[in-house]
Amino acid sequence: MDPMTFSIIRHRLFRIVDEAVITLKHVSGSAITNEGHDLMVSLYGADGSLLMGGVGFLHHLTSAAEACKAVIRKFGDRIGEGDVYLLNDPYTAALHTSDIYLVAPIHYDGKLVAWSACFVHVYDIGAMNPGGFSPQSIDIFTEGFSSPGIKIVDKGEMVQDVVDTILNMVRSPEMVMLDLRSMIACNNVARERMQSLIAKYGPETVNEAGAELIRQSEELLRARLLELPDGSWQSRQYLDVQGETATVRLTMTKKGDRLIFDFTGSSPQSRHSINCTYWAALGGLFAPLFPLLCYDITWNEGVIRLIEMIAPEGSVVNCTRPAPVSVATVGAIQSVNNAACATIGKMLAASDKYREQATAVWHANHFAIFKFGRNQKGGQSIGILTETFAGAGGASAFADGVDIGGEVPNPISRMANVETVEASFPIRYLFRKRMADSGGPGRWRGGTGGELAIVPHKAPDGGLHYVISGKGDRHPMSDGLAGGLPGGPNAYLWAKSGEAAAAGDDGRLPGGAQAVSWGVFPLMGEDALYVRWNGGGGYGDPLDRDPENVAKDVVGALVSADAARDIYGVVLSEQGVVDTAATDALRGSMKAERMAGEAA
Secondary structure (H helix, E strand, O other): OOHHHHHHHHHHHHHHHHHHHHHHHHHOOOHHHHOOOOEEEEEEEOOOOEEEOOOEOOOHHHHHHHHHHHHHHHHHHHOOOOOEEEEOOOOOOOOOOOEEEEEEEEEEOOEEEEEEEEEEEOOOOOOOOOOOOOOOOOOHHHOOOOOOOEEEEEOOEEOHHHHHHHHOOOOOHHHHHHHHHHHHHHHHHHHHHHHHHHHHHOHHHHHHHHHHHHHHHHHHHHHHHHHOOOEEEEEEEEEEEOOEEEEEEEEEEEEOOEEEEEOOOOOEOOOOOOOOOHHHHHHHHHHHHHHHHOOOOOOOHHHHOOEEEEOOOOEOOEOOOOOOOOOHHHOHHHHHHHHHHHHHHHHHHOOOOOHHHOEOOOOOOOEEEEEEEEOOOOOEEEEEOHHHHOEOOOOEOOOOOOOOOEEOOEOOOOOOOHHHHHHHOOEEEEEEEEOOOOOOOOOEOOOOOEEEEEEEOOOOOOEEEEEEEEOOOOOOOOOOEOOOOOOOOOEEEEEEOOOOOOOOOOOOOOOEEEEOOOEEEEEEOOOEEEEEOOOOOOEOOHHHOOHHHHHHHHHOOOOOHHHHHHOOOOOEOOOOOEOHHHHHHHHHHHHHHHHHHHHO
């Protein structure tokens, strides 16, 4: 088709998604949405195939496509103009019950021509534990309301009895309704802008432009894959829940113009809610693939066609109903995208042309801490500590990772301001800062994670409670690359003001500290909750790092003097100046010890 017309339509499709995202954020009243950007908006073809992937958590691009297809299969010729459908069943398409998809058909002259789809993590879903992550659940039936597809807007009118039924099952119906209205508004904007685009250029031209976009994406990714070396690369990720460790194993094979992700050997599905379903695992591997291999390619069905996933049924990455999955997004799904990021990074590092685009694993262990209780105004509040979206950048082949640098699967993730959280919950921050020694050591250092501590403040009930879940704190998960070391692991401490501090306890916290990582806990009186989150992985041998860069990190409190000496082999004077001779000698002895160990 005419290149100028194609370019204009392509640009308009991008802008439609952007405007819909802005609408979603402006209508939502939830910090996890408008501050943390735990959202996604995309456009799909009339058959539900991905047409234009949007920003936000990229795990949802392929899952929302399946949600559209599930609605098409279920409702068929009953799909009408102005309808909106809700789907949040993980065994149909969703990642977990808290991530509600609203999918809406787009008609022109009475004919179905496209779909828009969006999601947010709703304020509450009625699971055993408030907020949606439900570590105490033993099956899908205790993880809140779920639907394989239900109409909530019929020809532009709210289906009030259905909506009332949903709101009757959640803890904060007003906020959940606001979540739903924000997504309806988002889809309305996408529909109106698509109809305007089609009215200007005609349905045949817009459809041809969409087909050309998909063809181009497939062609561009195929050409890139053909430039990369054939081979197989492996990665392992670990999930630790109450002393039980599950493993996600991945072998990624690149052959010609195909990429195969094989999770054979992963642990059987868990009794804990860290499992994920097939569609969730598929989204988990595409989440890093889109930005790492398709950074200059439109994210659509053309990319998907060249990728194959093998995930054994009954495993932690393809569980069977009714296994619990509410912690999937920060459990098995994130382990899948970490493993995919690691293997893609290894493949890129093996290429002369693409080596500088290789990256170590970024923020690899979300911490899912939901607070709930009466706030300082007497109302009920439920919300996540959005610092989990702050992340940490993995190092690359030419630069350090970005401190508190976000994450690969969500290009627009961020954390809320301290003041936003303190205005909504009866808490006060003792501190929030970058965490020394959290970035993975390497020739190029991984970006640092952070640390925080909160205490109750002006709480009418003396405090509040929190739900904590995730992948535990036992294993470092932000893998390094090309000899780089992993970022430091997470840590969670319940500091009890009435207990004497032991030797080695953090003097910034009140009283003795107890490690916690899974379940529901109180934050009352003068107790504190301390959280440390992981840094990004390092790239290259730490003993090859420029000593002056190590000295700067020590001065900036990003690396301790002990780590500078013991890991990087850099000797500093009391003034922080590099002792070149002593450093050369120490690094020589450390390398000799390595060689002796390998020989033994």
